[in-house]
Amino acid sequence: MQKPILPLLTAASAIGSGIVALLIIRRDSGITIEEVKRFNVVFTGILLEALPFVLLGVILSAILQVFVSDRLIRRLMPRHPLLAVTVAGLLGILFPLCECGMIPVVRRLIRKGMPAYAGIVYILAGPVVNPVVFISTWTAFSGTPQMAFARVGLAFAVATLTGLMLWKLLKSDPLKVDLASLYASLPEQVNQPAQSRGKEVQSAVLHASDEFFDMGKYLVMGAVLAALFQTTVSRAFLEELGGNQLLSHLFLMGLAFLLSLCSTSDAFVAASFSGSFENGALLAFLVFGPMIDLKSTLLLLASFRTRVVLGIIGLAATLALSGSWLLEAIYLP
């Protein structure tokens, strides 16, 4: 960091030219102040509605990170594969960690002897099968409580089925071998000095606010996109897209992948789409997104072999697509 003034100038000029560009677009395309206001209502609405749940998730996850040891989770794991997969699918109810905290924890657990398929089930199910996400989905879709049940149920089914298939298919170690994971296989707390209670609490609160920034940036960008989408994309196009079942499912799953929203807040983004899309497609968004997105794929690729990651993504996408289709036909209003 020799000359901090240069990037500062670059950033300032980028922001400046962005504002100028926006002003020119606004003048030339005839965007009215009403449209800006409409954008604002959707944008601010999503942020304000999601805020309590993001905070709750972040605080719970920070408490768990600091106070619950890996050993406790490992002790809860049964030996029998079927039981292990079921327990791993429900583990999120007890330990609602966020996605970014989950993958490193699971990698450490697998290194210490937890079966890999069970770990992957926890990675897939944990972000959805947990109380905070259930309540936030319930609140976002207050008119249709079936969405919350369908979301949690389908996520559990997709995760456990994927895990069972991996149990049959996985023959070798799915983890990448690198220095970091070798290091992780060492007994825990080798290099951590014993912390006092006060320091632990301090560390938990700090962790929570850092994670708020991690999760928040995806939420803000997601809310911008959702609001833009609703103020700019034409009704006719939306109706055509929403009318085609397969297309609308695939479109929303792709959107969920790109947006990388945090599972405690994505229900509010999804609910803002409910005028344009059927509930089944929204369910695909809500089930597939938290399991697999850009952010978690990168994290998975850092820990697991590429072929295993591609297999997980393929299985989860197929199961989420067919499951949400099925539920739309038989359960959702």
Next chain:
Amino acid sequence: MLTERSILALHHLARAVVLGILSLTATFMARAGKLKLYVEPQMILVLKLSLLALFVLSLFQLFSAVQAWKGNNVQADCNCGGHSPPAGISQSLFLYALFLLPVLLGLI
């Protein structure tokens, strides 16, 4: 010339400012009775509580900024590998500007 220590302190300070501005702006919205335009009535109390939490987190980041400035490391050791602040200055500015976007848009 910025040392590692002062960079960390600046990050905590920036986070404290962003969190503070967000919670205060929303508090002003609450006082003006504007929250009910955006959220369901039964959620307003919960939202107000989370604004309080946001403000507490802001104070805590301020405290951490002072600690980091003095050289006491208060980093959370969670082994997530994902919580380190962004690398460059322009990236950090973008991140913090992103969080102030709702406030700026609210001014229009």
